[in-house]
Amino acid sequence: MVETYARPRFGEPREPKNLVNPGNRLVRMIDAVTVSHARAVAFLLVCGLLLFLPGFFTIPAIDRDEARFAQATKQMVESGDYVDIRFQDDVRYKKPVGIYWLQSAAVEAASAVGLPRAQLRIWVYRIPSLIGAVGAVLLTYWTALAFVTRRGAVFAALLMCCSVLLGAEARLAKTDAMLLFTVVAAMGALSRVYLSWQRGEDPEHPPWGPPAIFWTALAGGILIKGPLILMFAGLTIMTLAIMDRGAAWLWRLRPLWGLMWMLVLVLPWFVLIFLRAGDTFFADSVGGDMLSKIGAQESHGAPPGVYLLLFFVTFWPGAPLAVMAAPAVWRARREPGAQFLLAWLLPSWIVFEAVLTKLPHYVLPLYPALAILTVGALERRVLSRSWLRRGAAWWFAIPAITSVVAVIGAIIVTHQPVFLAWPFVAASLIFGLFAWWLYDDGRAERSLLNAGVAAMFLAFVVYGAVLPALTPLFPSAEIARALRNVVCVGPKAAAAGFHEPSLVFMTGTSTQLTDGSGAADFLSQGTCRFALVEQRTERAFVQRAEAIGLRYNVAKRIDGYNISQGRPVSIAIYRSEGTE
Structure with a gap:
């Protein structure tokens, strides 16, 4: 037996009619959780934690972006200066202050409840990303209810x-979640305004x-x-205005009040950073970071289509399901709901494909x-029945390829079977x-749910078991562990040849990044000092140590x-060991 649904137009949600249970346990579970919004939200919250928590606490700081964000936040907490953004003595003005404030709040809260060494635990800095990811899942559910x-x-959120x-x-611990x-909050609100206008309300x-x-979401996104x-x-x-030959519905957004509210939220910090650093922030963030992405920034260039x-x-x-849905989506492109979603998706996707700098996470807000x-x-049962159906094999191919690569890679790196x-x-x-x-x-839901369970177990494989075991990939964590075990009080370090941000985050803001000669000079300046x-x-x-008569030994x-x-x-x- 198959389920039968009313087939709403995009933007005209209706509840399913004459629902017949196919007998599958996973589908029965969805039947139960979609009885009410409260159950649906609770279910999605549990799914988010099951999928996002494996490895959350055990994977060390990842170079380079995550460690840079975490270290800049740590310095903000250490200094008590919540306006300026710095990595050691250098300014870090690529992004505004929002994520640093959120991470600082997480660190301060963890310290307030008595978590030992909260400032050194990378998972504390990841809490805003976890909240953002789970929140984005719930907001996808909320946004999808308009369509x-x-x-x-629930399926869209899954x-x-x-x-x-x-x-x-x-x-x-960075900005993208x-x-x-x-973005989902802003687009969910925008869709409700647009669709209410399309329905003639x-x-x-x-x-x-x-x-x-x-407007609040726009302000948050800007910060x-x-x-x-x-x-x-x-x-x-702009796309909707072109397609509809007008945008009278925008007045329903109350743009005058909205712009003033957005500026009230955004301007204070921008004014403070301008008073502190002049136009340096705007030159670094807009000119040095955003506009430079038009070219191949930091060797991340790639051709269109990537x-x-x-x-x-x-x-x-x-x-796989998105590919099978593509022909039907294109046929429905003039329906209000599909038109809005395509206007959200396609123009920005084209921009990202055209820009030379390409990183996978750039398109995440379009997903x-x-x-x-x-x-x-x-829902409308219009998935393609052509050769595109062969893409269902991808549901098995990804777990197979990923599992083989992860397990074999772990054996090669650690010489352990994990x-x-x-x-x-x-x-x-x-x-x-x-x-x-x-x-x-007729049973695409069942296949999708099985694939979702496969994704959950795959998260345990990659993030929960394999990555934390790959200790050779995280030398900074091993160095920090070695320094914590020394017998002297307040060890200081200088690093030569290995200058990754994770090392500064884990060994301390005062860690000096120098060369071999500078490391020898640093070592000669006192006790409880270590040269990495x-x-x-x-x-x-060695040459500099001999020149200054430095006696030393290898701790590890x-x-x-x-x-x-x-x-x-x-x-x-x-x-x-002193000098001669």
């Missing part, structure tokens, strides 16, 4: 929750709720990552539109295989791999 049924909204890209960003949160007193959410959120909203509005290729991995397990469009086709991952590997493969084999047009000398700079260190040698530079490293920890 599909409650059941469909597609976001299970996506590979959001799973990675939820575990990184929180930016996604603000003309209330005497338009509600204040959606405009308030929209998190600058004007990028304005591009998503602006391109959507995001489309990455989509099949980063939006897994939703990607909620993809998820809702996909579920809209799923047995903890194996049961989760087996479960991920089984559910991925079920998703593929059981797929048909990478093998390539040891010759200069740490061999590892610098993932930022893609090369092995061997770092000796030298301690002074």
